Amino acid sequence: MSDFRRVIALVATKGGAGKTTIAACLAGEWGHRGQDVALLDADPQRTLSAWHAGGGPLVDIPIGAASGASVDPALQGLMKQHALVIVDTAGFANRDTLAVLRWADVALVPFGPSPADALGAAQTIKLLCDVNATVERQRTPVQILMVMNGVSRGAMTAHIRGEVERLGMPVLAPSVHRRQIYAEAMLSGSAPCWMGSGAKAAAAEIAALADACWVSAGRSNK
Numbered sequence: 001m002s003d004f005r006r007v008i009a010l011v012a013t014k015g016g017a018g019k020t021t022i023a024a025c026l027a028g029e030w031g032h033r034g035q036d037v038a039l040l041d042a043d044p045q046r047t048l049s050a051w052h053a054g055g056g057p058l059v060d061i062p063i064g065a066a067s068g069a070s071v072d073p074a075l076q077g078l079m080k081q082h083a084l085v086i087v088d089t090a091g092f093a094n095r096d097t098l099a100v101l102r103w104a105d106v107a108l109v110p111f112g113p114s115p116a117d118a119l120g121a122a123q124t125i126k127l128l129c130d131v132n133a134t135v136e137r138q139r140t141p142v143q144i145l146m147v148m149n150g151v152s153r154g155a156m157t158a159h160i161r162g163e164v165e166r167l168g169m170p171v172l173a174p175s176v177h178r179r180q181i182y183a184e185a186m187l188s189g190s191a192p193c194w195m196g197s198g199a200k201a202a203a204a205e206i207a208a209l210a211d212a213c214w215v216s217a218g219r220s221n222k
């Protein structure tokens with residue numbers, strides 16, 4: 001077993017930002033690359049578990065599902081067994097999300113290209129800064145990264161990215177575009193990397209996102 005350990009939690013206090021989509025697609029991408037990756041579904045809605053059970057290749061990636069007091073042991077168990085754990089959390093600040101944030105190396109915050117989404121992301125960043133101010137995380141803060149999800153070529157996407165960057169928020173360069181293929185991936189228990197030529201553009205942007213997460217996380221953590 002590798003000494004390398006990393007927990008990446010998808011966190012957004014605003015619902016529907018793309019946490020589950022990005023968790024599943026990143027896990028698929030890293031699994032496809034041969035990484036020892038596992039998933040944890042810490043959202044009581046269990047959308048990620050339903051995606052995983054959809055009868056496609058994502059089923060080969062180990063998954064746990066936990067709520068309440070079981071979140072902590074479930075996450076620690078997966079951390080012991082796998083080099084990389086991707087955790088999907090609920091779209092609001094709850095105790096389960098806070099339990100995940102005790103262990104996460106990286107909090108990846110998806111947000112859409114609208115003023116309301118940018119505001120939601122700012123609120124999530126504030127929550128994460130509060131977590132980093134706790135005694136438990138003061139010396140090993142969770143690294144905060146943001147990703148724009150559901151973007152288009154419209155002016156609003158560029159405007160929102162410009163504003164967020166101007167405020168010095170840690171938004172990754174690759175974005176995830178609004179594409180039907182992401183919903184199709186969920187229906188078929190798959191991820192773009194496994195979905196052939198029709199998913200080429202989605203697979204490429206998820207691969208770029210995986211690389212950017214890896215480099216950004218590696219650079220400033222450990």
Ligand SMILES: Nc1ncnc2c1ncn2[C@@H]1O[C@H](COP(=O)(O)OP(=O)(O)OP(=O)(O)O)[C@@H](O)[C@H]1O
Binds near residue numbers: 019045177179183186
């Ligand atoms: N890049 C995208 N392109 C098209 N549809 C998307 C994209 N990202 C997410 N969606 C769709 O938007 C909806 C919400 O996405 P998702 O479930 O990933 O968000 P979430 O943050 O996990 O939501 P929740 O807060 O309910 O857990 C889903 O129907 C999903 O298929």
Ligand SMILES: [Mg+2]
Binds near residue numbers: 020048089
């Ligand atoms: Mg979700």
